[in-house]
Amino acid sequence: MTLSITSDNKASPQALDDDLFAPSPRHPESRLEAEWLFLFNKLPPDQWFGADYAYKTSGWLKVHTNIRKRQRILTQISTAYQSGEFGWSEYRSQILKRINMHVLKLHQHHGVEDEGFFPKFIRMYPQLQEGFEILRRDHERLDALLDELQAQNDQLSRTEVEDKVLAVQLHQTLVDVTNLLSQHLSDEEDLVIPILGLRQG
Template sequence: MPSQPSAEPDDPLALGIRDGLPEALTALLEVYPRARWAQDPGFAGLVQFWLDRHGMFRKLSGLLTQEARATEAGGMDPAAFAPRLSRFGGMFLQELHGHHMIEDHHYFPVLTRLESKLERGFGLLDADHHALDPWLARLAERANALIAAAGQGGATADPAGRLAEDLATFAPLLDRHLTDEEDLVVPVLLRHRGAGLT
């Protein structure tokens, strides 16, 4: 079984410790507050797509947690959950990993050039991705163990419980990262009208 992902350093801005971005990184959020994003002329296109992707990650995380809990409790047939876990779990992990890769290697460098004073923030988001990577690997192992048990007709309550527990621990880390990323990235995209990233 996989070990617990390693603890983060004692950094007040590390994922799992911070409760938001420092004021120095949210100055543009005051100019482009969340409540007005959807009405901004620059919203359609990349910004809307980006937020829709984040919404999908949150929805899949919740769905997988709910169905793993139901399987653990005997309220969902493991034979029904296993293919759904394979489909939606695979989509969740692969799409999230791909999303992080394109941000780290393309979007963040471009956005840093546009708003160099926010370089620390983009570095923080990149560090979040590295902090989340062991969790993605762990969730894949948990899911594979449950799928294997269901395929062999074995007991699935324990693997389902372990998956559900890890998903429940992972969800607030993911949400913290996504929320902070939105607060940092969306105002930059709105200010620069997509920054040629579309």
């Protein structure tokens, strides 16, 4: 925390107020450094859907909403099986195609960001490069987890006789993806949405 110090060596009331009300990232585990938040502070989350910004920000946020929703549904299906609410065949019929679709869409999403958007944003704001490097490394970790999830799903598609060990392994991978995704998406939004909202044209 930095405060402006006045000549008599006391923090000015204005600086104290500014510090108190400065927006902070939306989750306590945010990995974004304070100096990367200069755009976030200009366009905090409560303004992302404002009339002046929503037409520029809502597309990206909607994609993330859909990712979170698909991930939540997969976890719900897996939990329903683990708790005995779904039998083996119901579990397989609900989850197999959904995992295929989710993995495919997430790989595509990461590719578009790594190859298109992120390099463009770094050219616009070179001082954010390190932040985007965190996000790019997240994609590598996520893609490895998604490959694992896909391999488990492929095995599930071939396994007509109940295999509880496989289902537990798949459930754990889903939990791992959920944890990393939730941190990644929030950090990405805090970095990217203000760029999109404040972009001219």
